[in-house]
């Protein structure tokens with residue numbers, strides 16, 4: 001089989017000032033047959049983005065010359081390129097999960113480079129579909145999301161979801177294992193949380209579960225975390 005040339009490989013811009021972390025990511029990206037590009041500052045990354053196109057940006061929040069959130073907004077003002085944040089601080093995660101920033105995903109440091117490349121591939125899959133086969137032959141994910149048609153696929157089957165169910169499930173798919181409180185889910189999924197007090201999160205979770213069980217009767221991936229809320233089981 002012919003090797004992919006550089007022009008065919010997905011171009012991943014890594015904006016990270018810590019050389020060891022940047023190297024680790026670059027290595028993992030390279031292993032996945034994608035092309036790593038590196039900038040140690042927001043300034044350098046900005047210059048690069050004016051000249052070149054990239055398929056995805058991995059963006060450290062703590063950069064020496066500019067806050068990653070501000071930099072993300074600048075990128076968003078001119079491009080829809082997918083962005084994954086790297087963050088070392090818990091309070092930053094809350095801002096990212098609030099999703100006002102325009103990021104597609106985030107990873108909390110320390111993270112596994114392999115998990116990062118899995119997220120990169122998942123995002124590229126839903127943004128433009130075409131990817132070279134992974135060298136490490138990742139298993140197909142349990143869930144995939146088509147944002148264009150607002151469809152969630154569970155084990156390859158399209159689910160018929162209401163808007164609220166779609167938004168809640170899609171949020172949890174992006175953050176497997178993370179526990180979301182009812183308030184967080186409602187805040188995210190409902191445009192006017194107060195207007196829909198009669199349509200509780202619990203009811204929607206219940207119908208979501210039964211829809212997952214029409215695909216797999218043994219499905220238990222949508223978990224109740226008593227006293228906390230709900231989470232999606234992380235393993236495949």
Ligand code: CA
Pocket residue numbers: 016017018060061062063064
């Ligand atoms: Ca940093």
